[in-house]
Amino acid sequence: MSQVLATPDRIKRLIVDSLHLEGVQPEMIEDEAPLFGEGLGLDSVDALELVVALEKEFGIKIKSQEMDREVFSSVSTLSHFVEART
Amino acid sequence: MGSFDEPGRLSRSILLTGLGTAGAYGCGAASLRQALAAADPQIHLSEVDRAAGYHRVQGARRAFLTERLFREGCLKEWLAPGEARRMSPPSKLAVAAARMALRCAGFADARCGSEATSVTVATTFGPSSYSEALLRQILFEGPESTSPFYFTESVANAPAAQIAILCRARGPSVTVCQREAGVLIALSQAAGDVAAGKVPHALAGAVEEVTPLLHALLDRFGALAGPGPDGTEVARPFDRRRDGFLAAEGSTMVFLETEESAVARGARPLARVLAWGSAFDPTAPRTGWGTGAKRLARSLVRTLERAGLEIGDVDRIVSGASGSRDGDRLEAGLLRAAWGDRPLPPVLAPKATVGEYAGGFLAAAVLAAGGAPFGPTPGFAEPDPALGIVPHDGSPLSPPSAVLVTSLAAGGAAAWLVLGAPPT
Amino acid sequence: MRHEKAIVAVSGVGAVSGLGWGVAPLWEGLRAGRSAIGSFRRFDHQLHRTHVAAEAVEDAPEELARIPGWKRLSVADRFAVAAAVEGLRQAGLPLRLGDGLAGDGEAGVFWGSSTGGMWEAELFFRDFVTARRRSRLRDLASHQVNAPGDALARHLGVTGPVQTISSACASGALALGAALDAVRSGEVDLALAGGSDSLCQLTYAGFNALRSVDENPCRPFRAGRAGMSFGEGSAMLVLEPLERVLARGATPLAVFAGAGASCDAHHMTAPDPSGAGAAAALESALRDAGLDRAEIDFVNAHGTGTSLNDAAEWNALRRVFGARASDLPVTATKALLGHLLGSSGAIEAVATVLCLRHGELHPVPSVEPPVFAATEEVDEDLPVALVLDRPLPLPEARAAVSTSLAFGGSNAALVFSRWGASMSQGD
Numbered sequence: 036m037s038q039v040l041a042t043p044d045r046i047k048r049l050i051v052d053s054l055h056l057e058g059v060q061p062e063m064i065e066d067e068a069p070l071f072g073e074g075l076g077l078d079s080v081d082a083l084e085l086v087v088a089l090e091k092e093f094g095i096k097i098k099s100q101e102m103d104r105e106v107f108s109s110v111s112t113l114s115h116f117v118e119a120r121t
Numbered sequence: 122m123g124s125f126d127e128p129g130r131l132s133r134s135i136l137l138t139g140l141g142t143a144g145a146y147g148c149g150a151a152s153l154r155q156a157l158a159a160a161d162p163q164i165h166l167s168e169v170d171r172a173a174g175y176h177r178v179q180g181a182r183r184a185f186l187t188e189r190l191f192r193e194g195c196l197k198e199w200l201a202p203g204e205a206r207r208m209s210p211p212s213k214l215a216v217a218a219a220r221m222a223l224r225c226a227g228f229a230d231a232r233c234g235s236e237a238t239s240v241t242v243a244t245t246f247g248p249s250s251y252s253e254a255l256l257r258q259i260l261f262e263g264p265e266s267t268s269p270f271y272f273t274e275s276v277a278n279a280p281a282a283q284i285a286i287l288c289r290a291r292g293p294s295v296t297v298c299q300r301e302a303g304v305l306i307a308l309s310q311a312a313g314d315v316a317a318g319k320v321p322h323a324l325a326g327a328v329e330e331v332t333p334l335l336h337a338l339l340d341r342f343g344a345l346a347g348p349g350p351d352g353t354e355v356a357r358p359f360d361r362r363r364d365g366f367l368a369a370e371g372s373t374m375v376f377l378e379t380e381e382s383a384v385a386r387g388a389r390p391l392a393r394v395l396a397w398g399s400a401f402d403p404t405a406p407r408t409g410w411g412t413g414a415k416r417l418a419r420s421l422v423r424t425l426e427r428a429g430l431e432i433g434d435v436d437r438i439v440s441g442a443s444g445s446r447d448g449d450r451l452e453a454g455l456l457r458a459a460w461g462d463r464p465l466p467p468v469l470a471p472k473a474t475v476g477e478y479a480g481g482f483l484a485a486a487v488l489a490a491g492g493a494p495f496g497p498t499p500g501f502a503e504p505d506p507a508l509g510i511v512p513h514d515g516s517p518l519s520p521p522s523a524v525l526v527t528s529l530a531a532g533g534a535a536a537w538l539v540l541g542a543p544p545t
Numbered sequence: 546m547r548h549e550k551a552i553v554a555v556s557g558v559g560a561v562s563g564l565g566w567g568v569a570p571l572w573e574g575l576r577a578g579r580s581a582i583g584s585f586r587r588f589d590h591q592l593h594r595t596h597v598a599a600e601a602v603e604d605a606p607e608e609l610a611r612i613p614g615w616k617r618l619s620v621a622d623r624f625a626v627a628a629a630v631e632g633l634r635q636a637g638l639p640l641r642l643g644d645g646l647a648g649d650g651e652a653g654v655f656w657g658s659s660t661g662g663m664w665e666a667e668l669f670f671r672d673f674v675t676a677r678r679r680s681r682l683r684d685l686a687s688h689q690v691n692a693p694g695d696a697l698a699r700h701l702g703v704t705g706p707v708q709t710i711s712s713a714c715a716s717g718a719l720a721l722g723a724a725l726d727a728v729r730s731g732e733v734d735l736a737l738a739g740g741s742d743s744l745c746q747l748t749y750a751g752f753n754a755l756r757s758v759d760e761n762p763c764r765p766f767r768a769g770r771a772g773m774s775f776g777e778g779s780a781m782l783v784l785e786p787l788e789r790v791l792a793r794g795a796t797p798l799a800v801f802a803g804a805g806a807s808c809d810a811h812h813m814t815a816p817d818p819s820g821a822g823a824a825a826a827l828e829s830a831l832r833d834a835g836l837d838r839a840e841i842d843f844v845n846a847h848g849t850g851t852s853l854n855d856a857a858e859w860n861a862l863r864r865v866f867g868a869r870a871s872d873l874p875v876t877a878t879k880a881l882l883g884h885l886l887g888s889s890g891a892i893e894a895v896a897t898v899l900c901l902r903h904g905e906l907h908p909v910p911s912v913e914p915p916v917f918a919a920t921e922e923v924d925e926d927l928p929v930a931l932v933l934d935r936p937l938p939l940p941e942a943r944a945a946v947s948t949s950l951a952f953g954g955s956n957a958a959l960v961f962s963r964w965g966a967s968m969s970q971g972d
Contacts, residue, residue: 055206055270080207080814083269083755091266099756099771175673207813240808245689247711253670255747260671264593264750272751273813273952276659277690277711282953285810291822293806294955295719298690298711306708313726319829341682398732401654401707403699407686416704532695534707 042114045092050110053088054081066111071104082107089113095120135312135394136383137540139376141221141326142484143214144369144475145185148195149221153475153484160496160515162474163353166367175337181345183354184331185369185476187214199231207270208283209248214372215280215328216287222324223288226376227388232289239292239320240281241311242374243303243327245478247277250332280328280372292320301441301448302399302528303327304480305536308375309397315377322382326374327480339368342408344531346444356444356477357500358470359453359510366443369476373484380544392490393541395523398424402451405533410447414454417535421459421527424537430523432459435539436466437521439486440512441528443472444500451529453508466521470512473499482528490540492520550835552787553728554797555961557636558895559628561741562778562882563599566606566627568635572899575907576936580881582762582774587664587744594753595760598744599776599883618687618696619662624779625693625741626700632737633701636783637795640701650734650789653705655724656694657716657740659887662687664745690887693741693779705733711887714847715806716740718890718949718957721782722804728784735789739895740888741779748886749775755814763850763884765877765909766859766929773849776883780892799898802944802960803834809954815853816950820860823847823956827865827946830958834944838866841873841960842942843906845897846929847950848877849884858950859929874937875929876900880909890949894959897947901963904940908932942966 040048047061050070054077068074071082085107086097095117106116142149145165146156156165166183169176176182187210190196199217200208208216219240220231252275258266273279278296285294293314297307304327311325339345346354346365357363383390400420404411425431438456442449456465469489475481489495497515504511526538560567563581564574574581585600601624609615609627618626633640666688672680687696691709698707706727710719717740724738752758752773759772782801790797807829809822816823831838847858862870878896885892900906911933944962951957 057202057206078812080269080273080755086756087266087268087754102756247690252747255751256667256670257674259746259750260667261674264746264753267750267754269751269754272747272754275747275751276713276952278713278951278953278955279813281712282808282813282955285808285954286812289810291808291810291825293719293957294712294715294808294953295710295723295806296712298709299707300689300691306706310723313730317726317730338682338685399706399708401695401698401703401705403702403704405699407692407695407699413704420704532689532691533699534691534695 042118043110046110046113049088049092050085053084064110067109070109071107089117093117093121134380135315135377136380136390137375137377137392137394137487138383138388138390139222139226140391140484140487141218141225142373142481143187143190143196143218144371144479144481145187146475148190150484150488153481154488154493156474157471157485157488158494158496160474160499162499169336170333173333175334177340180340181347181354184336185367186331187370204287207274209251209274209279211244211248211328211330212274212280212283215242215374216283218326218372218374219284219288219324222374222376227386233322235321236289236291237320238290238322238324239311239314240284240290241295241297241307241323241325242281243297243307244277244329245298245300245303246329246335248275248279249330249335251275253332253334284324290324299534300530300532301477302530302534302536304483305526305528305538306399308483308538309399309536311377312394312397315379321378323377324374325377326372326483328372329370329478331368331370336368344445355500356473358442358444358473358498359449359505359508359512360501361503361505363444363446363449366445366472366477369479369481371479371481373480375487390543392487392543395541396424396428396430396539399534399536402533402535408531410451410529410531411533414451415458417455418458421455421537425539428539430539435523435525437489437524438466438468439489439524439526440468440470441472441482442470443477448529450508452527453510455527456510467518468510468512469495470498486524486526486540490521490524490542551729553725553784553801554787554790555782555799555801555898556785556790556795556797557632557783558781558798558898559631560778560780560892560895561601561624561627562892563601563776564882566604567631575881575896576905578881578908578910578934580762580910582883585744588746593749595758597762597774599774600744601778612700619665619692620743621658621661621693621741622687622696624743625697628739628779628781629697629701629737632781632783637793651705652703652735652737653727653733654694654698654703654707655720655727655736655738656709657720657887657891658690658693658709658711658742659713659716660742660745660748661690661692663747664743667746697737712955713951713953714886714889715949715951715955715957716887716890718959719806721891721894721959722806722957724784725801725804728786734785736784737781738784739779739781740891742777742886742888744775744777757851759850763880765846765848765850765880766855766931770850770852770855772851774883776885778885778892779888780895782894782898797964799901799964800962802836802962803830804959805829805833806957809956811954813953816857818857820857820864822954823858823861823948823950824864826956826958827861827948830946830960834960836944836960840943841946842939843874843945845893845945845947846875846877847948848879850879854950858948871928872930874906874932876906876932877909890957893947897945897961901942901945901961905936905938906932907936908934910934
């Protein structure tokens with residue numbers, strides 16, 4: 036994982052890799068696109084997997100109470116969340 | 122488990138109308154039929170990856186693996202990419218086999234005909250690769266690195282759960298874990314539920330995944346056929362030189378229903394399910410086979426009696442003999458004790474071709490009930506005088522009317538089934 | 546189309562739990578509403594996300610420790626054997642440890658487990674990978690989930706059917722259902738049915754990875770509930786045809802009236818929020834028992850304490866019991882014993898039998914008022930009639946249901962009726 040990449044791009048790559056999204060290129064994910072329900076159609080287990088991946092990638096700890104829909108709604112919101120903690 | 126309202130009479134006649142199977146021999150019953158007729162299992166064996174260093178240097182190296190099925194895509198026919206995204210290998214194999222069985226049973230969209238279809242899946246080791254990955258995360262990276270994906274799909278009942286979701290099966294969902302006897306116990310459970318009127322339809326079978334770690338450990342337990350002087354690893358059921366079995370991964374699922382249901386649907390039956398039962402040999406050590414053949418034989422005869430059958434009615438045996446030194450000895454003891462002085466009918470030993478675990482053996486039994494040709498028993502050349510059983514030599518056999526299928530588990534469990542010829 | 550079903554009695558029970566080894570400490574703790582969930586020592590949990598569980602501290606009766614091979618058994622194996630020996634003794638069945646069961650008839654074992662010998666296998670795996678010479682292959686001999694059921698079959702000399710079911714949290718309940726069928730059909734004359742599980746790191750870390758675990762002891766059905774707690778132990782019920790029990794002058798503890806099962810077929814981890822699948826299992830169990838829902842006088846809920854499970858389960862209860870659901874007394878044994886995973890259905894069946902036998906429903910400790918939080922699926926905000934702090938006397942209870950709603954959507958429901966209650970069944 037290159038440190039030169041911006042946070043949104045790192046997150047997109049994490050989404051594709053950790054969630055086994057074969058056939059999806061990180062660049063195809065738009066910053067503001069919905070991740071859960073519609074859009075990529077990810078579900079609660081995907082969210083949990085992504086949390087573990089984010090914790091490892093960014094060296095942060097995410098509490099259960101912090102895992103709400105708004106934080107996880109798009110790459111953009113996730114990015115803000117992560118950057119506030121690093 | 123049956124519903125025997127009066128001794129000797131089944132409350133409902135059970136038909137097996139769908140078969141799906143995937144293993145090193147390929148996807149689908151046709152590929153298995155070919156493998157059983159050709160009787161050349163060496164071509165299906167693959168080298169197990171030994172890079173992790175789990176294996177003994179002089180130990181077994183090969184197993185019946187399904188990597189080719191994933192790579193070459195025959196499984197893709199049965200799994201849409203989005204569906205399989207988070208599935209462990211056993212889930213993928215089991216869903217594929219279940220869908221094959223449903224399609225075979227005449228359900229065009231490979232979904233269960235009724236919401237009340239039960240799903241009963243047997244597995245010995247469960248989703249081993251995901252379990253191992255989890256343990257590595259927990260023990261070496263720390264518990265907070267645990268992957269939710271891996272955990273969700275590491276439970277023994279993950280394959281059954283996936284089948285239920287994708288095939289829309291809302292009846293009872295049961296995962297049986299009883300080692301080598303599990304697949305027949307699963308079938309017994311399903312047949313019993315249909316016979317008792319609990320569900321009109323049942324999917325039943327087995328799935329297994331053989332990882333490098335599992336293979337190496339089985340070898341260290343002395344369970345596997347070791348490399349011979351020419352380097353080949355051969356399972357030799359009932360043979361004097363037998364030294365272990367060949368491990369197999371894959372899945373087999375069958376579809377069961379009552380005769381009325383099959384007739385109403387216009388389904389073409391592959392076999393009847395005439396009798397089922399199980400027992401336990403408490404003399405068995407935890408990871409081996411015991412000496413209780415006589416008592417097991419009495420249980421077997423009782424199972425037949427309850428179904429209105431006797432030993433003389435059985436005209437074909439599909440034995441669970443796998444090449445295991447002690448397992449085959451017990452199997453032979455069981456058959457000898459059950460038949461007494463009478464000559465045995467032809468004994469087929471398909472685990473020489475399909476290996477142990479994964480249920481390929483059940484698929485072979487269904488094909489046997491339908492009169493499929495079996496080649497000479499691979500690996501067998503020298504009878505063991507202590508066992509006195511000579512498995513089938515490949516000569517043509519007439520279609521049987523009652524096939525006894527047996528499988529004895531390490532640790533003591535034993536299970537059997539009698540399949541009848543399909544009604545014409 | 547079935548002929549009248551043979552009545553199956555529970556003639557003995559045995560258990561090991563965080564409340565102690567044996568049914569006596571179990572019942573004493575249950576009726577007092579005393580939770581066994583707290584710090585534990587089975588493994589170092591410092592790096593795990595949570596730090597509590599209801600551990601069954603090693604305290605096996607001395608006579609068991611003298612069974613040949615006891616030392617080599619896994620923790621889950623030992624739990625199983627202990628529960629089996631206790632249950633058989635209570636049933637008044639001839640038992641010589643090491644020699645096995647005497648007496649006529651065929652006995653079978655119907656067991657459930659999620660973990661088997663996983664705890665020992667974890668220790669083996671760590672050594673196998675990092676310090677191979679220290680690893681002992683025999684530590685894997687009890688690894689598989691069928692090992693505990695096999696262990697008790699071996700030690701008791703069982704020769705009838707022996708099978709283990711591993712369907713996550715429904716395992717024990719499904720095993721009981723299979724046992725009921727086997728006794729009714731005459732396949733066995735005696736069924737030893739139950740489950741055993743031990744704490745291990747894999748399940749502890751796994752459920753924590755799903756963020757399903759409360760860092761405090763769980764609070765089923767309460768607003769603000771934050772997840773499950775872990776437990777371990779075993780439970781066994783001795784099941785026999787009623788006539789057999791009465792013929793030897795023994796008194797049944799309860800009647801095992803019926804069992805039902807279904808699958809949500811919805812999602813790998815989340816239950817169907819409408820409760821339809823669980824309701825189907827309950828309806829099936831009632832039909833199997835030949836009982837009307839009006840004859841159910843209390844519920845031993847699955848009640849894990851997770852937001853989703855309790856909501857779905859409440860919806861299931863409402864579907865089955867209608868307006869009566871909010872008056873039907875409910876207990877949630879997991880609040881005291883934690884979640885035994887595969888064996889939870891078995892130990893909760895024992896708890897249900899004990900409640901019927903003693904004529905009182907065990908409470909759960911109160912943490913806050915049992916206000917049920919509404920979700921989109923619930924039209925009204927109806928409280929579950931959770932029994933708090935003090936046991937609820939129910940000496941005339943006719944029958945009860947125990948539910949087990951598993952990971953992966955497998956649902957099981959068991960119906961027990963009080964011995965001595967006059968019921969529509971069997972008339």
